[in-house]
Amino acid sequence: MQCPDCHHENLLGVNQCEACGLNIYDLLMDDVETKQLARFISDELELDKPSSSQPLLLYLPSLQTPIAIARRPSLAMGRKDPESTLLVDIDLTRFDAQALGVSRQHARLEANQMLPVLLDLNSYNGTFINGQQLTPNEPYELKSGDEIRLGSLIASLYFK
């Protein structure tokens, strides 16, 4: 994760920049507010009541800007299929998800607890936290700064 402020290239799983010491969540959150990127929250989430806690920030290197995700008990991650009625809360279609091997219903994020939990939904290409493959349908607790990989799509999750 490259520090949004000093551009130091940090190791995986780092939550505070090793060079300047700044909190990466706070730096990413500044981006969300100043650049009005809350629009990246999907329509379903916008209809939801505002959460009392701070949103999760999903950072995709290709995007260079974080996606704010309202904290909810169950968030399906994958890509929307026009042929299917299955709901996807975090739709990764626009990040080249299909080419990167993301399944329609790839993983589920449970984010109502302080520490969010990630489950692989028996996806075709697997879900990984910091390079470790998850056993399907088993919950794994996340730490802020963890790298999440769905197939070959890489993102980092920050929260506080």
Ligand SMILES: [Zn+2]
């Ligand atoms: Zn820094």
